[in-house]
């Protein structure tokens with residue numbers, strides 16, 4: 546995730562939960578609603594996890610506030626904002642400026658690459674169907690995949706993200722990791738679909754949401770196979786609250802589904818204990834690295850859902866989490882990059898470093 550408009554994305558709220566606006570919570574919006582756009586909030590406050598705020602605040606106002614706060618539109622940066630970003634980058638240094646440190650950590654380790662798609666490999670655009678990856682990025686990812694085992698981990702439907710990326714020798718984990726498939730060239734390719742029983746329910750909810758939201762200009766429901774996205778990037782802000790309420794009303798009928806929030810998107814998915822972190826663990830295991838001390842998973846992502854993977858890396862005490870962001874955010878990632886352009890530069894440097902270090906280790910190998 547790259548830019549200004551994504552911050553608090555995952556609010557992990559099961560439908561019907563006793564939270565503000567939920568059946569068991571105070572009346573009003575579903576989430577905590579101190580509007581980030583409202584004056585007086587510092588950038589850091591803006592990025593507070595709204596779910597935590599929900600637990601504290603009973604004076605919740607509306608869905609629109611939460612939706613706005615999850616995707617604030619950045620106006621010009623004040624000096625304080627710049628100072629705050631500088632302080633944040635000190636805690637989560639640029640993976641480019643700390644490249645030598647990363648290279649030292651990678652020495653003698655088997656790197657496994659994990660990359661999110663939207664906001665990481667492709668810039669955020671208004672129409673989710675045209676979030677194309679540049680040819681230059683595709684070439685960089687191709688080189689990465691030739692050099693290291695590589696997986697794309699996305700909230701998208703697996704086939705859709707596979708079509709966008711257009712490369713075959715990769716692992717793809719779609720639907721926030723709930724639909725995993727290995728390279729098509731490998732006949733023993735893994736397949737993992739822990740939410741397959743939810744397919745009929747997701748299809749039903751998709752149809753209902755399309756019907757219910759068709760009167761909202763700009764709203765778009767995307768079927769990501771095991772999960773759904775309701776996009777509000779192109780919806781007039783005045784209609785956000787009504788749209789949020791519509792979606793909430795639909796999901797209320799499905800207690801086995803949960804509603805979370807991403808970059809100008811409401812996400813509906815099965816309430817199962819599976820996420821991008823679990824997908825990372827599953828893939829490491831499938832690749833034979835479950836209990837290896839010499840593996841270095843590198844995960845690059847921009848969204849709240851990527852935090853599940855960053856957390857897994859922290860817990861394992863192994864690997865590198867890199868958050869793509871231009872704004873300070875609470876994160877479990879160790880490093881940062883600002884946007885997909887920097888991601889591409891980092892990928893190319895990593896490939897180049899690996900090639901150089903492999904050829905130099907060949908040169909110093911003693912003769913027998």
Ligand SMILES: O=P(O)(O)OC[C@H]1O[C@H](O[C@H]2O[C@H](CO)[C@@H](O)[C@H](O)[C@H]2O)[C@H](O)[C@@H](O)[C@@H]1O
Nearest residue numbers: 662663669670671673676699700774778808810
């Ligand atoms: O895990 P990801 O690969 O980052 O997927 C998360 C969501 O990404 C897409 O939506 C986001 O990108 C769109 C295109 O740039 C943008 O229009 C939208 O506002 C963003 O939220 C995707 O369309 C969603 O289905 C994914 O859930």
